Amino acid sequence: MTLFARLESATREVWQTAFRLVPWPTKAGLRSVGTPDEASPVLVTCNYDLTVRRLLKALAGCDAWVVVAPTRGINVWCAAAGGHMGSHQVVSALKTSGVADRVDHRDVILPQLAATGVLALDVFRRSRWRVRFGPVAASQLPAYLAAGAGKGEKTEAMRRVTFPASDRMQMAASWAAPASIVFGGLALLFEPAWAWPLCLLVSVMAIAVFAIFDRLGAHRKAILAVASTTGALSITLLFGGGGVAAAVAMAAALSMAAALTFDYEGTTPLEGSGHFEGRAWTITLDTDRCEAIDRCWEVCPKGCFEKLEGRNKIELAHEDRCIRCGACVVQCPQDALFFQDSDGARIEPDVIRRFKLNLLGQRSVDSSSSDAGAGS
Incomplete structure (x- = not known):
């Protein structure tokens, strides 16, 4: 990298860090890291420029394909929670990037924090790509990929969001x-x-x-x-x-x-928005429906779930940690997880999957209209 390129990159880093509360879009499409081949892992991320540049930097020394999805220049967690990074955007990016012609597999790694908006089963149904949710932090990706590109379990540190x-x-x-x-x-x-x-x-x-x-x-x-x-x-x-x-x-x-x-x-990632209408909701696990598929354990950013050794069940062991992000509800294929409001009324999983958050923390953003064209 030339001196000019280093200065330009450092300047962008400073500006985008200082004004990270506004969108910073970059071009969607396929990027290559290192010298990837047909067996190399495929990762999907948002088109928030700061995220893309930091992801590519974190992957230095790895060989991988990176598909940048169109998310209006918004970061992963905000885009997923707000309906701008859903199944439609991921399927569209996978289909239009040409990555399917570059690899001999159909396994794709998404950021864990995208689980609030991207329904893994929906992506598979529409594109035949199998989704695994990678670590919370991009810096953990080399270790995650070295362990088998998602074939093994993520460590607790890889699953838990922190605020260092x-x-x-x-x-x-x-x-x-x-x-x-x-x-x-x-x-x-x-x-x-x-x-x-x-x-x-x-x-x-x-x-x-x-x-x-x-x-x-x-x-x-x-x-x-x-x-x-x-x-x-x-x-x-x-x-x-x-x-x-x-x-x-x-x-x-x-x-x-x-x-x-x-x-x-x-x-902050510490708790849900103070104006979030679901702040008083509680997460509920229907143990009769649970089949321990482990998606909730895989995507929960606060480590609310534990695997029960010797039993085909998941335990909601740390309900007090829940920030109501809805990732576990969105991903559970058995609909064994749902929210209850302060009056005890059940909020169905399909409501959480369909309606995303606006800037005031209200579930009023209907994501079904954008998802409707994903399979075309």
Whole structure:
């Protein structure tokens, strides 16, 4: 890679990390990694440019085919949950990419976090490709492929979604960058001397929120409000501002705190959206229908399920971990899993498969219309 190419890649990485909350589409189609042949594994991903570039980087040293599906430039989990990465998009990508002419098998590996939107049985029915859900993180793919390209079981670390410090800081950057533009830009229009202090204030707040907010307990919003006010006053004193500057800083800090916490849960993998209409739902396992096909165990990002040794059953051992993503419900071929609302009413699996989430966490996006043409 030339120096110019390295600089261009690094620049894109910075921009896309800073503004990762907006779509960054890249061209759909087939990519090759290394020197793949007819026996090499086939992987499908979204056409979110940051994801594709990081996936290709993670696969360095492997020989594989990567099919990029058209998902409107949205990342895997959001696209799958929102109806933009479903069976239709995957089947369409497999058929139009020409990958079937490059390999002598019909096994395809999808990101585990696509399981909320892509129905594996539907993909097989429409295309004859057998779906396996790979690890949560792209960095785990080399080990997963080395173990037999999905022929063995994923380790628990491969199945569980986490929120490490590096991911927290990337999310902080994705809030700090646009907030700095807004508050710093307004300051430049009215009082340029305030621009830099306000950018510093909102950036520090974003870092602090994503570093510790979920660990503060029941009164975390009140704690953040007090900390925001204190930070605003400290910034004012540090840069020698007066009463008006202090008032502006506190307004900016409280506005930033409100924006960061409006749906903090929905911007992290730790729990479901705070505005998700299914937040009060509970996951239920019908043990009479369960045949231990293990799809739920394979796709659950929180490790809610355990295999019962010596018995042909799955146990819902950690119901308290459930974030109601619906992946287990979507994938269970026996419809042995379903949600119940706070009144005890059953939400049928077909409802979860058909209706995806809008930006407010409501299951109002009908994915059946886009899926209808997948088999054509």
